[in-house]
Each structure stands twice: as structure tokens, then as C-alpha cells.
Amino acid sequence: MKQTVDWHKHWTRPNPGFHEGQVNRYLEKYLPLFSLPAGATIFMPLCGKALDIYWLSQQGYRVIGVELSAVAVESFFNEADLPYSKKTDGKFTRYEAQNITLYQGDYLDIQAAQLEQCALVYDRASIVAIESFNRASYQQRMMQIIPAATPMLLITLTYDQSQMSGPPFSVPVDEIRQLYQPDYQIDLLESNEQIEERPRWRDQGLTSLNETALKLTPRGHCDE
Ligand SMILES: C[S@@+](CC[C@H](N)C(=O)[O-])C[C@H]1O[C@@H](n2cnc3c(N)ncnc32)[C@H](O)[C@@H]1O
Structure with a gap:
């Protein structure tokens, strides 16, 4: 993927700003909604070294991730103390x-055969990392x-993109709808103002930052 963001530069810091030092709260809260069977495969595009990878594996799921940075991938395994x-x-x-497989390389090169067993996509800080x-x-x-x-x-x-250049980029729910609505029913799970919790971004001039968790259900598999 041609991009202007130098992700390798972000990974010269041991903990880039987007890395959460804990399991994502929306993941913990909403994973049960998907009623995944034990051992189900979860795909994490642009996975970084998220602690969510390890947490999901410890819940008994198989995790497949793709990540550009070898530093991120190797840090993940080393910090989790997992021989790989x-x-x-x-x-x-x-x-x-x-039960963890991480592909180090470009997301666009992933093939369907690698995700044949995928039962859930977990996209946290992934689409918002894309220009x-x-x-x-x-x-x-x-x-x-x-x-x-x-x-x-x-x-x-979602935030005012004129106040901060990103990444992460502002990707309003309407844009997610434009992209995914042909294939998915999109339900809003939770939306929260986060600016007080991100002082670093407030200091850069951001006045509001909204974080929204969405459930995307493939059409033809909705309850309606
Ligand atoms: C904002 S970070 C989010 C990481 C992770 N999802 C998390 O929650 O911590 C975006 C990640 O995507 C990776 N990335 C960017 N472009 C990519 C691409 N084309 N293919 C694979 N990974 C990519 C970056 O190296 C970075 O680790």
C-alpha cells in the first residue's frame, strides 16, 4: 500500500502513542455479542503489538494478525514472553x-486462503490508521x-481533521457506513467523548475526540 505515514518511524519508540497499555475496553465488553465458539479465529488487521492479541489467545481463540513492522511483531512476542x-x-x-499467527508485511498482500477460518474481524486503530x-x-x-x-x-x-493531521485519522461513522453498508448492517454499540483522556492530543489543539464502537453484521446474517 502506498502511504505517506512512516510507520517504521513510529516503531522506533518502544510504546508508540496508539499502543494501549491494557486490553481494549470495548473488546472485553462487546466480544460476547458475537457468540464465537471456542477456538474461533479472529483476524486483527494492522495489529501492532496490541495486548488484545494475547488476551484473545488466552480466551481460547486463534488470532491471525497482519502488521507492517517487524519491530512491533517481535516486541509483541518478546513482551508476552512467548517463544515464536x-x-x-x-x-x-x-x-x-x-494459537497466534502474525504476518509481518503489507495488509494488501493477505490472501483469502490465509483467513478461510476467520469468524470475526476486530478492527481497533486499523481503519483509522489508513489515509x-x-x-x-x-x-x-x-x-x-x-x-x-x-x-x-x-x-x-472522529475529530476535526483541521485541528490535527493524524494518524490516527478521523473516520466518522458515516464514512464507515458508506464503505461497509452495502455488505453489512451497522449497529452503534457505544460512543464516548475522549478528549479528557487524551491530554497529549488536547495539547496539540484538539478540542473534541469521539470514540465509537460499532458492530457490523453481514447482510443475510442479521436478526431482523
Ligand atoms: C494505529 S496502529 C494500531 C495498532 C493496533 N491495531 C493497536 O490497536 O494497537 C496501526 C498499525 O498499522 C500498521 N500498518 C500500517 N500500514 C500497514 C499496512 N499496509 N499493512 C500492515 N500493517 C500496517 C502500523 O505499523 C501500526 O502498527
């Missing part, structure tokens, strides 16, 4: 430990690589 194997796999380096000119490609690729019946838990951020 590392192999070249096409355009990727594939890292594996227990606006790449978001349609991100969504289209997602539709090509996940099985048709795969739901998503997606957390997006």
Missing part, C-alpha cells in the same frame, strides 16, 4: 506461537479476503 517460530511465507514473514485515499482499497481488500459471513467489531475515531 519465524518463517518466510510468500511476501510475508510468518511468526507463530501457540483517506487508501480507505476504499482497505475495505475492498477486506471484502476479498474474509469469508462472506464474517462480522466485525470496529472502533473508529
